[in-house]
Structure formats: C-alpha cells, structure tokens
Amino acid sequence: MRRPSPVELMLLTVITLWSLNLTVTRYILTHGFQPLAYATVRYGLAAAVFVVVVLVAERTLAIQRSDLWLVLAAVLTLWLNQLGFVYALKTTSASVVALILGATPIFAALIGLVTRTELLTSRFWLGATISFVGVGLVALGSGGEIRGGLGxxxxxxxxxxxxAAYSTCVAPLMRRYSPYRISAVVLSAAWVLIALSGSGQTRSQDWSLDAEVWALLVFAALGPLVLTNVLWFRSLDRIGAARATLAANLQPFVAALFAVVLLSERLVALELAGGVAIAIGILLARRRRPPAAVD
Structure with a gap:
C-alpha cells in the first residue's frame, strides 16, 4: 500500500479543519455572535495576518492588471460564499450544511467543463457519483430528513x-502568485464587502461574550481560514479544482465523527457505509488527468 502523496496530506488537513470549523462556527453563532459580525471579525483577522506575512516576505501586494478580472471574480464569489456559509449555519445544523457541501465537486466539474479548464474522464464521473451516493447514505443515516427548512x-x-466557483477563479492565479499574496489580496477585498454588508450587525453586536467563544473564533480564523487557504491553493495548483473539491465529499463523514466525539451523537451503520462509499469514490477519481491536446 503506497504512502499518501503530499497533496493528499494537504487535502486531508484541509478537510479535517473545514469539518471541525462547521461545528465551531455553529457553536459560535448559537452562543451570541451575529452571522455577519462574526464573518467581519473572522475575515478581518485572517486578512490582517496574510497582509503582514506578504509585506514582510514579498514586500508587495501588486497584481498584474490582466489578472484583476480573475481577482474580482474570486472576491465576489468568496463574498457570496461567506454570506451563504454563516446564514446556512445560523438557520440549520452543521451536519446538514456538511452534507450539502458534498455537492461541491459537481459544481466544480460543471464550471470546469464550461470554462474548458478541466479534462474529466469517465473514471472521474464514476468516482464523483459513488462519493455523492455516499453523501446520500450519510444523510439517510443522520435521520433521513433535511432539517432547517428550504431556506x-x-x-x-x-x-x-x-x-467551487471561487476555487476555479484562484487556480490560474496560483501560476503567477504565491498563495500568501492571493490570500492577502482576495481576503482583504472580500472583507471590505463583508464588513459593508454586516455593518448593521457589527454595530449592534454585544461584544461581552464568553472567553470560550473568542478562543474558538481565533481558531476559526487561523486554522480553517489562514492555514487551509494556503494548503487549498497549493492543492488547486497541483491537481485542479474538480479533483481538489472532490475531497470535500469527505466532509460529511468527518463532520459526523466530530459530532460523535464532541457532541456525543451516535454514528449509525448507514453513516459508516456512506463514509466508505465516499472514500472509494475519491480513490477512483484521484487518478491523474490526461494531458491536454496540443493544437
């Protein structure tokens, strides 16, 4: 049995932190933080870290004019992503959000086909299908119904x-800039939009929260946002958006494991079967993509 490759280890770290972040964010939003006030503080902290690192290491945040449209697209999709993320976790459970995020590779593949940035084989689609079936099994095992309403x-x-759209936008930028510079520019610009959107909640936020909530917020910024951004970008550069986002199908099962450990929830046989199916799908789909045809 071969050892996991560096990119597989990076993706495993990313998925673990993202999965834990769902539980952490849900806890924070149900213990005093308003959704957009939380997103404003979290992204402000992460953006500040990246800006300091880039200015010390690279001494510039410059982006070529020809790449500004990609940066703008990344900023807008990340802004929308965070609006959806915090309000989804405010209105429904972390496990439900995790299950839905299992569909991310499908969106990435469709975007890749439209933009002609991905060459996807039948092996990929088979793996994606099997892993998505695994997501469905986890959903059935968790209770057989989606809680939180249609919203x-x-x-x-x-x-x-x-x-998925954000990952597709930043992948070409990785060929010309470090993940630190991309993160500093994109996260800072997205933070401006988040801060403007959440200005009302930020002004009305009660800041006298428990120390545990603040400690979890710092973790949510430095771990699932700062560290994972760097590892995610490196993964995108090496294997492409569709294959990298396929690993997101592990999130439902990993999130369920965290629920068992942290929330004393019960893991049933269907959820275990779903986790196995997800893993099989990822193993099938991780085969290297064929080289692009030379014109």
Missing part, C-alpha cells in the same frame, strides 16, 4: 456552488 438548504447549495 437553510438553499443557502447550503449557494455555499457549495460559490466555493
């Missing part, structure tokens, strides 16, 4: 679709 479900779908 929460639609917000989860928005989160999945915009994350």
């Amino acid at each position: 929460g479900v639609l917000l989860g779908v928005l989160t999945a679709a915009t994350w």
Whole structure:
C-alpha cells in the first residue's frame, strides 16, 4: 500500500479543519455572535495576518492588471460564499450544511467543463457519483430528513456552488502568485464587502461574550481560514479544482465523527457505509488527468 502523496496530506488537513470549523462556527453563532459580525471579525483577522506575512516576505501586494478580472471574480464569489456559509449555519445544523457541501465537486466539474479548464474522464464521473451516493447514505443515516427548512438548504447549495466557483477563479492565479499574496489580496477585498454588508450587525453586536467563544473564533480564523487557504491553493495548483473539491465529499463523514466525539451523537451503520462509499469514490477519481491536446 503506497504512502499518501503530499497533496493528499494537504487535502486531508484541509478537510479535517473545514469539518471541525462547521461545528465551531455553529457553536459560535448559537452562543451570541451575529452571522455577519462574526464573518467581519473572522475575515478581518485572517486578512490582517496574510497582509503582514506578504509585506514582510514579498514586500508587495501588486497584481498584474490582466489578472484583476480573475481577482474580482474570486472576491465576489468568496463574498457570496461567506454570506451563504454563516446564514446556512445560523438557520440549520452543521451536519446538514456538511452534507450539502458534498455537492461541491459537481459544481466544480460543471464550471470546469464550461470554462474548458478541466479534462474529466469517465473514471472521474464514476468516482464523483459513488462519493455523492455516499453523501446520500450519510444523510439517510443522520435521520433521513433535511432539517432547517428550504431556506437553510438553499443557502447550503449557494455555499457549495460559490466555493467551487471561487476555487476555479484562484487556480490560474496560483501560476503567477504565491498563495500568501492571493490570500492577502482576495481576503482583504472580500472583507471590505463583508464588513459593508454586516455593518448593521457589527454595530449592534454585544461584544461581552464568553472567553470560550473568542478562543474558538481565533481558531476559526487561523486554522480553517489562514492555514487551509494556503494548503487549498497549493492543492488547486497541483491537481485542479474538480479533483481538489472532490475531497470535500469527505466532509460529511468527518463532520459526523466530530459530532460523535464532541457532541456525543451516535454514528449509525448507514453513516459508516456512506463514509466508505465516499472514500472509494475519491480513490477512483484521484487518478491523474490526461494531458491536454496540443493544437
């Protein structure tokens, strides 16, 4: 049995932190933080970290004029992604949001086909289908119904679709800039939009929150946002958006494991079967894509 490759280890770290972030964010939003006030503080902290790192290491935040349209697209999709993310977790459970995010690879593949940035084989589609069936099994095992109403479900779908679009936008930028510079520029610009959108909630926010909530917010900024952004961008550069986002199908199962450990929830046989199917699908689809035809 071969050892996991560096990119597989990076993706495993990303998925683990993202899965834990769903539980952490849900906890924060149900213990005093308003959704957009939370997003404003979290993204402000993460953007500040990236800006300082880039100015010290690279001494510039410059982006070529020809790349500004990609940066703008990344900023807009990330802004929409965060609106969907915080409100989805405010209106429905973390496990439901995780299940819906399993559809992210489908959106990434469709975007890749439209933009002609991905060459997807039948092996990929087979793997994606099997892993998506696994997501369905996890959903059945978690209770057989989607809780939180249609609004929460639609917000989860928005989160999945915009994350796929965001990943597609930043992948070409990785060929010309470091992940730190991309993160500093995109996160800072997205923070401006988030801050403007959430100015009302930020002004009315009660800041006298428990120390535990603040500690979790710092973790949510530095771990699932700062560290994962760097690892995610590197993964996109090496294997493309569709294959990288396929690993997001692990999130429902990993999130269920966190629920068992942290929330004392019960993991049933269907959820275990779903996790196995998700893993099989990813193994099938991780085969290297064929080289593009030379014109």
